[in-house]
Amino acid sequence: MKKLNIGIVGLGRLGKEYAKNLTYLVPNANLIAACSIRKEELDYVKETYNVPNLYTSYDQMLDQQKDMDAVVIVTSTDQHADAIIKALEAGYHVFCEKPLALNIEDCLRVEKITARHPDRITMLGFVRRFDSSYAEAKIKINEGLVGTPYLLRSQTIDKDTFAPFQIEFCTTGGGIFHDYNVHDIDLAHWYLGSRIEKVWALGGAYRFPEFGLAGDADNTAAMCELQNGTMAVLLASRISSFGHNTCTEIFATEGNLKIGDPPVKNMLQISDKHGIRREGMETFFDRFQHAFLIQIQSFVDHVLENKQPELTMHNATNATLVATALTKSFKEKKPVTIADLIS
Amino acid sequence: MKKLNIGIVGLGRLGKEYAKNLTYLVPNANLIAACSIRKEELDYVKETYNVPNLYTSYDQMLDQQKDMDAVVIVTSTDQHADAIIKALEAGYHVFCEKPLALNIEDCLRVEKITARHPDRITMLGFVRRFDSSYAEAKIKINEGLVGTPYLLRSQTIDKDTFAPFQIEFCTTGGGIFHDYNVHDIDLAHWYLGSRIEKVWALGGAYRFPEFGLAGDADNTAAMCELQNGTMAVLLASRISSFGHNTCTEIFATEGNLKIGDPPVKNMLQISDKHGIRREGMETFFDRFQHAFLIQIQSFVDHVLENKQPELTMHNATNATLVATALTKSFKEKKPVTIADLIS
Amino acid sequence: MKKLNIGIVGLGRLGKEYAKNLTYLVPNANLIAACSIRKEELDYVKETYNVPNLYTSYDQMLDQQKDMDAVVIVTSTDQHADAIIKALEAGYHVFCEKPLALNIEDCLRVEKITARHPDRITMLGFVRRFDSSYAEAKIKINEGLVGTPYLLRSQTIDKDTFAPFQIEFCTTGGGIFHDYNVHDIDLAHWYLGSRIEKVWALGGAYRFPEFGLAGDADNTAAMCELQNGTMAVLLASRISSFGHNTCTEIFATEGNLKIGDPPVKNMLQISDKHGIRREGMETFFDRFQHAFLIQIQSFVDHVLENKQPELTMHNATNATLVATALTKSFKEKKPVTIADLIS
Amino acid sequence: MKKLNIGIVGLGRLGKEYAKNLTYLVPNANLIAACSIRKEELDYVKETYNVPNLYTSYDQMLDQQKDMDAVVIVTSTDQHADAIIKALEAGYHVFCEKPLALNIEDCLRVEKITARHPDRITMLGFVRRFDSSYAEAKIKINEGLVGTPYLLRSQTIDKDTFAPFQIEFCTTGGGIFHDYNVHDIDLAHWYLGSRIEKVWALGGAYRFPEFGLAGDADNTAAMCELQNGTMAVLLASRISSFGHNTCTEIFATEGNLKIGDPPVKNMLQISDKHGIRREGMETFFDRFQHAFLIQIQSFVDHVLENKQPELTMHNATNATLVATALTKSFKEKKPVTIADLIS
Incomplete structure (x- = not known):
């Protein structure tokens, strides 16, 4: 089975759930890296889910984790736009929790960069659809x-x-x-x-x-x-x-x-x-x-099948x-x- | 509108409800007589429903209330059979609350007498059917x-x-x-x-x-x-x-x-x-x-249309x-x- | 039992239901008069509910039916205001179906007249409250x-x-x-x-x-x-x-x-x-x-107890x-x- | 994390679900062996769940798979008793789908053998409890x-x-x-x-x-x-x-x-x-x-914690x-x- 190597950023309550899903419940995913500015959160995912590569710097993860295919972003909302843009520019597929951003400028910035990377799968997590x-x-x-x-x-x-x-x-x-x-x-x-x-x-x-x-x-x-x-x-x-x-x-x-x-x-x-x-x-x-599980499974499948999701960044901007x-x-x-x- | 003149026997909790229904809610019924051994119950229906003829003896009501067409029996169950038989033999149509009786002998006695009075409408009150x-x-x-x-x-x-x-x-x-x-x-x-x-x-x-x-x-x-x-x-x-x-x-x-x-x-x-x-x-x-109202209305209609109800005394015996x-x-x-x- | 003598105006679908309720289901009401411009509606209530006094003119009913205590108005909405005002000025208690009127001027006219007749019970029929x-x-x-x-x-x-x-x-x-x-x-x-x-x-x-x-x-x-x-x-x-x-x-x-x-x-x-x-x-x-039955019963009780309802004409105006x-x-x-x- | 090595016998519709659960959804289980007399079922679990050791003979699996800790039995009911007994006597912990057996003799045979192996965890799958x-x-x-x-x-x-x-x-x-x-x-x-x-x-x-x-x-x-x-x-x-x-x-x-x-x-x-x-x-x-997932997770946890489940073989016999x-x-x-x- 082809598997997707994933790094996660943001390990709060919801981030930990994504980590659990990616570790155990999504068969074709490998959670190989995790990033948080909170040391205790990194300790938690290391102990609980045996995540091998841990980072306190997002830039470092993007730069150093060469075998990573995709990034899952579960940070606070004000960081979504920058995190997506950096990941795309570093060549990764991206899943990001909703909402895209809190202001229109950030949304439009993401849309612009997304348009430049049509070969990267980009998905925003409006979980109810799943x-x-x-x-x-x-x-x-x-x-x-x-x-x-x-x-x-x-x-x-x-x-x-x-x-x-x-x-x-x-x-x-x-x-x-x-x-x-x-x-x-x-x-x-x-x-x-x-x-x-x-x-x-x-x-x-x-x-x-x-x-x-x-x-x-x-x-x-x-x-x-x-x-x-x-x-x-x-x-x-x-x-x-x-x-x-x-x-x-x-x-x-x-x-x-x-x-x-x-x-x-x-x-x-x-x-x-x-x-x-x-x-x-x-x-x-x-x-x-x-639905959270179905959603992240869907992201992994879309990447492996090289298919963009129905919901676009423009939908998220709207x-x-x-x-x-x-x-x-x-x-x-x-x-x-x-x-x-x-x- | 043709109206049915009715006498009621038994004025407990349920009897009072029948009295109310017959007085106010069944347009083609006149409650003209009521019978109870309890003086206070007779006082109640006189005051509340203005029932004109009151009896402490059931036999007397059957005998004296010449303008009465039908009897509604809401006594305790052990008196049902005798009350039905007496009413039929005195020439009245009969509605009786369920059950017909507590033993088979009483049921069969009623069935026998009912068979002798095919022109009298006889109805047992299994209210759920209504x-x-x-x-x-x-x-x-x-x-x-x-x-x-x-x-x-x-x-x-x-x-x-x-x-x-x-x-x-x-x-x-x-x-x-x-x-x-x-x-x-x-x-x-x-x-x-x-x-x-x-x-x-x-x-x-x-x-x-x-x-x-x-x-x-x-x-x-x-x-x-x-x-x-x-x-x-x-x-x-x-x-x-x-x-x-x-x-x-x-x-x-x-x-x-x-x-x-x-x-x-x-x-x-x-x-x-x-x-x-x-x-x-x-x-x-x-x-x-x-359903209690629909049921007694149905009885009155059956009598006025001279039609026996679907549910027979034999059903009640069973x-x-x-x-x-x-x-x-x-x-x-x-x-x-x-x-x-x-x- | 003290009974209220009532005249009804408006005998459409809802008016007929009021007529039925007032005839059979409200013990302390007598429906003694009915008014409609449609002859066949008057025939209907005469035959079905035995209403003794029939009018094709509302003014005539208000003028001639001296034993009448209250008027129940179930006309089309654009006639509500005038019908209420006329009834109040003729000395009757009034129940009127909702809404009070289709414009504010009519509402205020009714409020003004109502204020002049504080001894008359005036009720607007917002049935859900019942x-x-x-x-x-x-x-x-x-x-x-x-x-x-x-x-x-x-x-x-x-x-x-x-x-x-x-x-x-x-x-x-x-x-x-x-x-x-x-x-x-x-x-x-x-x-x-x-x-x-x-x-x-x-x-x-x-x-x-x-x-x-x-x-x-x-x-x-x-x-x-x-x-x-x-x-x-x-x-x-x-x-x-x-x-x-x-x-x-x-x-x-x-x-x-x-x-x-x-x-x-x-x-x-x-x-x-x-x-x-x-x-x-x-x-x-x-x-x-x-609820329609409870409501009209409530009106009759309020009149007999000489008590204004909770819902005022001002509420209806609002x-x-x-x-x-x-x-x-x-x-x-x-x-x-x-x-x-x-x- | 301590993990339990498990072999499964019976790969029908329900067996495949157990295989899926044990492969992906029970973090502390390793499905290391599978047994079926049907070649195509073994092919299926090899391809789908990558089960490394496959057997067409149950006896052989019990005998040869030395690193196995526990057996999960999802065969037809008439084989439950023998399969449990053999597994216990070969030293394995046992989970078996309900019911224990179709006759009392088989049940009592299992109870007897179970009593001789109090250090082996034995669990019968009455799934509703979970x-x-x-x-x-x-x-x-x-x-x-x-x-x-x-x-x-x-x-x-x-x-x-x-x-x-x-x-x-x-x-x-x-x-x-x-x-x-x-x-x-x-x-x-x-x-x-x-x-x-x-x-x-x-x-x-x-x-x-x-x-x-x-x-x-x-x-x-x-x-x-x-x-x-x-x-x-x-x-x-x-x-x-x-x-x-x-x-x-x-x-x-x-x-x-x-x-x-x-x-x-x-x-x-x-x-x-x-x-x-x-x-x-x-x-x-x-x-x-x-509930099927919770149940098999519970079995794995009971074995790893060396604790017998609440439901005994005697309950299953009853x-x-x-x-x-x-x-x-x-x-x-x-x-x-x-x-x-x-x-």
């Missing part, structure tokens, strides 16, 4: 089962227990629209077959005033108009009391598809004095753990554009047209 | 939607809060098989198109030892073989912690019909620290309130026969064949 | 079960089979925002404890171009900001392929309440080659039939204001502030 | 969440598309009770904390007469009494039209736990002209794929005993007491 239920919905739409979609309602909602921990993450993550709704934006583009062109966002710090002080929100609602006349309604929340609750509903002319509702943890129903009930999932990772517009709309308390951002 | 979901399941089966049914799983489960109150009712109600499973037995006969011929019942007083001391159970399970080779599994329980839980599942060669699950109170879903949940129904009456066999099987701890009860 | 699940949600909120609500998502969705029939109704009904979303608007005000002050509406004729030609839409989405900083997202659709689908979700700081989902017809689950499935409801009337703003936003393709409508 | 929902139910019971269990209802139901293929498998698999209900039997023992002592089984070939001709059934129902007075109701079916449908319900004194219902394929809800629906799972493997009693009861059409089988 979830079996989201993927099945796309298949049903393509088969014409429910007619033509005209409205998408999509929400990204995290459990409240994670909110306190995320307050300091507001800045590096770009706020709730870049961090949460960027997924829903990409789904709107994917399912509705068009691009969002006008948005209005509302929101507030309804439970944790700290998010307000940081210029962010713990809950938002946004409405979007797409170029083809379809519509999208996007919700985001950091304060669900019962669990992670990602849900997407697609309204189409001859039917309706709903994904992820109810957001239950497993197949156990409990009936007792609290009623007839199901327990919720703790985190987005409980919900999308399998998602960031809309997240930027939503952030601006929320802050300036008025509708924002995408075209005005790039003129 | 619930819209149960009725719809029968329609789907008749239409052939799911092929041929071969197995029925049916349960009658009450909330535990009503158990203490029912301990003294064990004797007059005939025990859990006559009181609870008689519905499920009738459904087995109705949906499977045959008669139960052999049964084995288990059970125990798992939570309220008092039911054991009274020779009854708070939970039972029974398996039944029908004459046409199909099967039925019947559960009964007095101790649900989350609400009334009547559920029936019909397994057929090309599909499956499930009625009543989950047994939710309304259309409100609550998601909070206890999970994603729905509240249960308190009582069988919350579940079947509308249900009591099986309940008797289940009781015997439970007490003697061995399978019982129905034929052995009537030989 | 549905047991919606009412239970309000109780849970008042009890503090889920903390403070900050976002309401609410939709009014009809089955596609009714769309063709409704095209000509666009004009008299005021369009989809006045006809459909006015319920959701009232719920937003009720549950969120504030008033909508700014809206943006999108929409289109995605399946029936005829609605577009009539200046209306078959689907809309709207986002609303309330005075207290909370948010509402409102959807409306005329083209559900599987049934009526009214659903409301309340996001609160410590929990979530969802009402009406899944919008199933009954308690029958069918499993066959099409999957595990439930049938949907045909019409809003299948969904709210019981709902019409927002529906007007949504219509304007949809037509002018930009956000609309409520204050700008009334200045 | 499913996260089944495991969570056990935890809830142990925590006392629902009080004391007194009734288990459990069913194993396969999709009808697999029935034709299984007709010839009837003999080697031991029939529907050994092949399907043996799981439910083990769950009854596990959750109810006791052993089944008396059974009555019914059944028939309701859709595929071929099963009847083979002395088997396509549907069965069975009722069981346990030594501690609790009850179990077991269903099995080969003819579900909508998908695999394994479901277990535990009735306890203060609550109810239901596992696996509804048996949906994923988190996609489709609403269209067929209603509001979810698609079902195709096979038991779609349902228990993850399950086979009950399956044998059910088969006898079904064939002889009468209740069977377990004690009578072993005296």
Whole structure:
């Protein structure tokens, strides 16, 4: 079996999961190198996954690890663009976690460099596209089962227990629209077959005033108009009391598809004095753990088959554009047209 | 509009509901008389429903209320047979709550008298047949939607809060098989198109030892073989912690019909620290309130249209026969064949 | 029992249901008069409900029916305001179907006259408040079960089979925002404890171009900001392929309440080659039939107890204001502030 | 990391899955040998999983593969007992797919040999115990969440598309009770904390007469009494039209736990002209794929930690005993007491 030699950069919570997947669960991948500025993270992957080559400098890894075929980037979002560009220019295939960047300039820089390296496979990780239920919905739409979609309602909602921990993450993550709704934006583009062109966002710090002080929100609602006349309604929340609750509903002319509702943890129903009930999932990772694996497997397969993924850097730029517009709309308390951002 | 003049006997909890339905909700009925040995119950229906003629003697009502067309019997079960026979012999149409009787002799007495009065409409109240979901399941089966049914799983489960109150009712109600499973037995006969011929019942007083001391159970399970080779599994329980839980599942060669699950109170879903949940129904009456109305309306219509109901006294006898066999099987701890009860 | 003598005006589909409820199902009501310009509708209620006094002129009914206590108005919406005003000035209590009117001037006229007749009970029919699940949600909120609500998502969705029939109704009904979303608007005000002050509406004729030609839409989405900083997202659709689908979700700081989902017809689950499935409801009337009864019963009780309902004419005005703003936003393709409508 | 060297015997559909899991998904396992009498199966695992040592003789593998620590047995059931015994006597740890055997003699032979090798880890694969929902139910019971269990209802139901293929498998698999209900039997023992002592089984070939001709059934129902007075109701079916449908319900004194219902394929809800629906799972493997992995991982961990699993060979014998009693009861059409089988 042909195997892909991979180096990973970024070994936080999600980075460690990629390391685990690449070590054990992707048969045609070899995780041969890892990079982090945190010594304890390098120690962890050495001990746990036996990664042979460790780096504290990304440039050094790119330069010295000659047998490496591809780089997997799981750093903080503000470093995505530079990391992608450096990897491409050093000749590697690249997988990068979503979102592409927090501003349009970075996105366009990446697009430009990507265009210069058409023989390098470049993939951005919008993980929901790889979830079996989201993927099945796309298949049903393509088969014409429910007619033509005209409205998408999509929400990204995290459990409240994670909110306190995320307050300091507001800045590096770009706020709730870049961090949460960027997924829903990409789904709107994917399912509705068009691009969002006008948005209005509302929101507030309804439970944790700290998010307000940081210029962010713990809950938002946004409405979007797409170029083809379809519509999208996007919700985001950091304060669900019962669990992670990602849900997407697609309204189409001859039917309706709903994904992820109810957001239950497993197949156990409990009936007792609290009623007839199901327990919720703790985190987005409980919900999308399998999709993360399918996604990185897909990247490896695309490289080995020398095939670019369906989702392009330009798609990723568009998602960031809309997240930027939503952030601006929320802050300036008025509708924002995408075209005005790039003129 | 032609209206039916009705007298009611038995004014307990369920009797009062019949009185309300007949007074307000059945347009072509006049509740003109009521009978109870309890003075306070007569006072109640006089005040609440303005029933003009009140009796403490059933014989007197039958004898004196010359303008009465029909009698509705909601007494305790041990009085059903005599009450039906007296009414028929006095020339009235009869509706009687389920079950027909607690022993076969009473059933056969009623059948004999009924046969002598073919011009009198006689109806036994197996209320589930009138619930819209149960009725719809029968329609789907008749239409052939799911092929041929071969197995029925049916349960009658009450909330535990009503158990203490029912301990003294064990004797007059005939025990859990006559009181609870008689519905499920009738459904087995109705949906499977045959008669139960052999049964084995288990059970125990798992939570309220008092039911054991009274020779009854708070939970039972029974398996039944029908004459046409199909099967039925019947559960009964007095101790649900989350609400009334009547559920029936019909397994057929090309599909499956499930009625009543989950047994939710309304259309409100609550998601909070206890999970994603729905509240249960308190009582069988919350579940079947509308069916009770449809049922008594159906009786009135049948009389006014001079048409016998689908369910005959012989069907009711068969249900009591099986309940008797289940009781015997439970007490003697061995399978019982129905034929052995009537030989 | 003290009974209220009622006259009804408007005997279309919904008017007939009010007539039935008032005749049979509201014990303390007497339907003594009915008015319609359509002779065949008067014939119908005479034959079916035995209504003794029939009028083709509303003025005449108000003038001549001296024993009448209250008027129930179920006319087309454009006649609501005048009908209410005339009834109040003639000294009657008034119940009127929603919405109050299609423009603000009519609403304010009614408010002014209502204020002059504080001894007359005046009630507007926002029926969802009387549905047991919606009412239970309000109780849970008042009890503090889920903390403070900050976002309401609410939709009014009809089955596609009714769309063709409704095209000509666009004009008299005021369009989809006045006809459909006015319920959701009232719920937003009720549950969120504030008033909508700014809206943006999108929409289109995605399946029936005829609605577009009539200046209306078959689907809309709207986002609303309330005075207290909370948010509402409102959807409306005329083209559900599987049934009526009214659903409301309340996001609160410590929990979530969802009402009406899944919008199933009954308690029958069918499993066959099409999957595990439930049938949907045909019409809003299948969904709210019981609430319509509870609502008119409530009106009768309020009159007999001489108590004004919780929902005032001013609340009704506010709902019409927002529906007007949504219509304007949809037509002018930009956000609309409520204050700008009334200045 | 300490790793376990494993040889596998039996490379049918399920065997290949074990090979995949052991190759890729169990980090501390090395699949170093494989045995099958079918040349093409050996070719498959060599090519696909790069298994280095291949055998057509089980004895030879046991004899020659000196670096092997443990054997995983996925042969047909009639070979389980001998394969276990040989492996133990050759000094290997053993994992064997369920059921232990089709007759009691074989079970007792295994128990005897197992007792002689207490230092060898021996594990029987009752996979449901490793499913996260089944495991969570056990935890809830142990925590006392629902009080004391007194009734288990459990069913194993396969999709009808697999029935034709299984007709010839009837003999080697031991029939529907050994092949399907043996799981439910083990769950009854596990959750109810006791052993089944008396059974009555019914059944028939309701859709595929071929099963009847083979002395088997396509549907069965069975009722069981346990030594501690609790009850179990077991269903099995080969003819579900909508998908695999394994479901277990535990009735306890203060609550109810239901596992696996509804048996949906994923988190996609489709609403269209067929209603509001979810698609079902195709096979038991779609349902228990993850549990199979957890299970074999658990075996490897138990060996490396030198710890015997909770489920003993005696438990496995008890399950086979009950399956044998059910088969006898079904064939002889009468209740069977377990004690009578072993005296």
